[in-house]
Amino acid sequence: MLRPEQLIDIMTNSDLLRALQERFGATILDSSDQYGELQLHIRREELPDVARLLHDSHGFDYLENLCGVDYLGREPRFEVVYHLLAIATNQRLCLKVGAPEQDARVPSLIALWPTATYQEREVYDLFGITFDGHEHITRILLPDDWVGHPLRKDVPLGDEEIAFTFNQERIYAHKPFAQE
Amino acid sequence: MESKTYQKAVVLTDRMDYLAPLSNNLCYALAVEQLMGVKVPERAEIARVLLTELQRISSHLVWLGTHALDLAAMSVFLYAFREREQILDVFELVSGARMMTSYFRIGGLAYPLPTEFLPTVQTLLDTLPGRIDEYEDLLTNNPLWLERTVGVGVIDGPAAVAYGLSGANLRASGVALDIRKTKPYSGYETYQFDIPIGTRGDIYDRYRVRVAEMRQSVRIAQQAHERLSALGPGPVTTANRKVAPPPKSEITESMESLIHHFKLWTEGFKPPRGDSYLSIESPRGILGCYVVSDGGPKPWRVHFRAPSFINLQALPHMAKGRLVADLVALIASLDPVLGEVDR
Numbered sequence: 001m002l003r004p005e006q007l008i009d010i011m012t013n014s015d016l017l018r019a020l021q022e023r024f025g026a027t028i029l030d031s032s033d034q035y036g037e038l039q040l041h042i043r044r045e046e047l048p049d050v051a052r053l054l055h056d057s058h059g060f061d062y063l064e065n066l067c068g069v070d071y072l073g074r075e076p077r078f079e080v081v082y083h084l085l086a087i088a089t090n091q092r093l094c095l096k097v098g099a100p101e102q103d104a105r106v107p108s109l110i111a112l113w114p115t116a117t118y119q120e121r122e123v124y125d126l127f128g129i130t131f132d133g134h135e136h137i138t139r140i141l142l143p144d145d146w147v148g149h150p151l152r153k154d155v156p157l158g159d160e161e162i163a164f165t166f167n168q169e170r171i172y173a174h175k176p177f178a179q180e
Numbered sequence: 181m182e183s184k185t186y187q188k189a190v191v192l193t194d195r196m197d198y199l200a201p202l203s204n205n206l207c208y209a210l211a212v213e214q215l216m217g218v219k220v221p222e223r224a225e226i227a228r229v230l231l232t233e234l235q236r237i238s239s240h241l242v243w244l245g246t247h248a249l250d251l252a253a254m255s256v257f258l259y260a261f262r263e264r265e266q267i268l269d270v271f272e273l274v275s276g277a278r279m280m281t282s283y284f285r286i287g288g289l290a291y292p293l294p295t296e297f298l299p300t301v302q303t304l305l306d307t308l309p310g311r312i313d314e315y316e317d318l319l320t321n322n323p324l325w326l327e328r329t330v331g332v333g334v335i336d337g338p339a340a341v342a343y344g345l346s347g348a349n350l351r352a353s354g355v356a357l358d359i360r361k362t363k364p365y366s367g368y369e370t371y372q373f374d375i376p377i378g379t380r381g382d383i384y385d386r387y388r389v390r391v392a393e394m395r396q397s398v399r400i401a402q403q404a405h406e407r408l409s410a411l412g413p414g415p416v417t418t419a420n421r422k423v424a425p426p427p428k429s430e431i432t433e434s435m436e437s438l439i440h441h442f443k444l445w446t447e448g449f450k451p452p453r454g455d456s457y458l459s460i461e462s463p464r465g466i467l468g469c470y471v472v473s474d475g476g477p478k479p480w481r482v483h484f485r486a487p488s489f490i491n492l493q494a495l496p497h498m499a500k501g502r503l504v505a506d507l508v509a510l511i512a513s514l515d516p517v518l519g520e521v522d523r
Contacts, residue, residue: 034454034455034456034457035214035456061341061342062341062344062357063344064344064459064466064468064485065457065459065468065470065483065485067470067483067485069472069480069481069483070481071480081455081457081470083457083468083485087341087357090362090363092363094457113342113344114342114344114493115342115343115344115490115493117493118490118493119490122489141522157183
């Protein structure tokens with residue numbers, strides 16, 4: 001759906017990368033080709049500028065996916081991944097932004113793509129990454145009184161101790177209903 | 181999913197969008213196959229297309245039935261579930277389960293297609309177009325239906341794109357975005373089908389688009405059926421023994437097969453380090469799967485872009501200034517599956 005008021009440069013991935021490198025230089029930390037799609041690691045401080053340019057001048061009007069990843073033991077520990085799609089040119093792009101553990105915050109993109117509203121709240125809920133500029137960053141999937149962020153890799157998996165004769169007294173002490 | 185091996189995680193995908201488990205299986209399997217560079221035999225690809233299109237019809241039938249039920253039209257629900265039952269019978273035939281199928285595995289299908297499969301599907305495909313006409317007779321020009329749906333819950337194209345709507349909800353607003361056309365998977369580029377789009381973006385358009393989609397799905401399924409008939413029986417999993425287990429008959433004869441079988445079910449396979457994102461057109465919209473591998477037998481991270489979850493965001497925009505009674509129609513027209521919303 002090409003809107004006439006919007007002039008979009010149709011660029012190949014390598015041209016797009018060159019244009020972004022000329023404009024932003026050291027902001028782009030790394031770039032790679034993933035199954036025919038351009039993937040960029042960028043500094044989080046400049047994320048809103050890069051996103052605005054991509055949205056306004058390169059036609060990336062659809063934010064398809066936004067998710068967080070916890071790379072425990074790596075620096076920066078957290079990563080937020082954005083998968084963008086330009087509907088008119090059918091071009092795809094992946095942006096990755098790192099955030100360290102002590103300062104787990106990333107600029108919010110809801111001003112450009114309102115669809116990020118729920119997705120940023122989901123990332124906050126499950127990973128504890130805060131999005132600056134998101135006015136209503138609260139839990140969306142878990143109850144409000146939940147402690148911790150369950151998809152972080154240092155949260156232990158929930159399990160239940162199995163009752164045998166040697167330990168059943170201790171386990172059933174916490175479960176009055178199980179004694180019937 | 182991150183505490184299970186790649187193969188075992190397939191069963192969890194069934195349970196997210198429980199009205200379209202095969203689409204979820206497909207998305208996950210394709211993302212892992214892309215990560216590992218695995219090629220699936222043609223027969224399995226065609227069967228995947230055929231079954232996911234049947235899945236789309238069955239999912240739309242549940243939507244149509246419950247949507248009509250929400251607007252107090254009881255009979256459509258009963259008719260829609262009659263045909264859905266026939267489709268679920270096909271799934272039971274191939275996988276043994278009506279809903280939680282887990283039929284698409286990484287590298288192909290779980291079991292070969294039974295001999296009764298093609299005739300059963302043909303009977304189904306012969307009856308479906310007439311049945312879809314029946315639903316349209318009941319609803320399309322029904323004054324009560326029109327009164328509740330036309331001009332209600334309007335969202336225009338640019339707003340729908342900004343809110344990240346997908347699937348029939350987006351196409352009803354006039355944006356022809358369908359992953360089956362824009363980034364074809366499983367050989368969709370070789371099938372003849374049209375993308376129905378709406379103009380006004382109201383509830384009625386979403387209804388028209390979904391009904392037209394069911395007809396297109398029958399068309400695709402018919403083509404896939406012809407190809408499967410022409411191809412005949414044969415292997416439905418990849419020959420790469422590092423990914424898919426060898427057939428049982430081979431295990432008794434070959435030591436190497438036994439080792440592969442043992443390794444696969446105890447340890448699992450290890451995709452290379454890296455990440456892979458792939459999206460498909462599920463009945464509800466763009467379903468994406470993002471898999472990160474750390475080089476081990478368990479995925480480091482699996483994220484699903486759930487269309488129901490993201491479609492719901494547009495609800496306040498559509499409901500603004502309308503009556504509470506319209507909200508019932510609106511929620512039904514977005515076709516959310518809450519199992520997918522909270523995954």
